[in-house]
Amino acid sequence: MSFVKWNATIQAAVRAGGGSRFSLGCMTSQSALIASEGYGRLAREFIPESHRGLPMVRILLPMWGDHDGSTVRWSEYVALDEELASLDWWDVVERNAEERPEIRDLVSCRGELDAATVEGLSEAVGDAELMSLRWMGYAGNPFTNDPVRVFGNDFFPAVLRRDDLLVGERVPEFAWDEDGTIAWGTHLYPDSLILAGDIARVRRVHADPRLDTIVVRPDEDVLPPSSGD
Numbered sequence: 001m002s003f004v005k006w007n008a009t010i011q012a013a014v015r016a017g018g019g020s021r022f023s024l025g026c027m028t029s030q031s032a033l034i035a036s037e038g039y040g041r042l043a044r045e046f047i048p049e050s051h052r053g054l055p056m057v058r059i060l061l062p063m064w065g066d067h068d069g070s071t072v073r074w075s076e077y078v079a080l081d082e083e084l085a086s087l088d089w090w091d092v093v094e095r096n097a098e099e100r101p102e103i104r105d106l107v108s109c110r111g112e113l114d115a116a117t118v119e120g121l122s123e124a125v126g127d128a129e130l131m132s133l134r135w136m137g138y139a140g141n142p143f144t145n146d147p148v149r150v151f152g153n154d155f156f157p158a159v160l161r162r163d164d165l166l167v168g169e170r171v172p173e174f175a176w177d178e179d180g181t182i183a184w185g186t187h188l189y190p191d192s193l194i195l196a197g198d199i200a201r202v203r204r205v206h207a208d209p210r211l212d213t214i215v216v217r218p219d220e221d222v223l224p225p226s227s228g229d
Contacts (some may be wrong), residue, residue, distance in 0.1 A: 046185030108228030
């Protein structure tokens with residue numbers, strides 16, 4: 001099912017009151033716990049207030065080879081266990097460009113998921129049902145007259161389950177569950193995500209060899225502007 005058809009189906013189910021634990025009112029009230037205007041800086045500001053007490057990691061999305069479309073992980077250029085979660089891709093480039101100039105040819109995935117990230121993120125979601133927000137400015141994304149506003153941008157709300165994370169599709173910029181066990185948030189055209197979760201879930205994500213991650217200090221680490229924007 002295409003993303004547009006999937007969203008239309010979900011929205012029809014929500015309006016009918018079936019097939020989902022979320023109501024449109026719940027969607028709006030939860031997202032209101034992220035600033036509607038301004039600009040996110042600290043990592044925790046990308047997570048709803050209801051989930052900010054949870055442990056957090058930053059998931060670094062793979063870069064793409066400029067010519068062949070291959071995926072290249074940040075960990076091929078830096079030792080992530082020695083880095084802070086505020087790590088900026090352009091800093092990684094500058095550190096490596098002299099000895100490994102091919103790094104300058106890498107480009108951000110801009111939020112489009114590769115197979116390994118889909119597998120890892122899907123397992124992190126598990127059986128949870130999430131509310132998600134996707135920016136309405138992307139070509140092909142659906143439109144609504146009643147968008148959810150976050151950081152000055154308009155987003156389309158829809159329910160998200162693990163099977164809705166697809167290779168080649170953009171990850172929703174924001175997602176959270178009603179039970180307060182998992183959430184994530186990021187910039188537009190993202191090169192990474194801030195993921196918050198219960199401690200067992202975050203430990204699994206941090207240990208997952210399919211994902212590049214760094215533990216977040218929520219009140220100190222920032223989420224740098226995306227290298228894809």
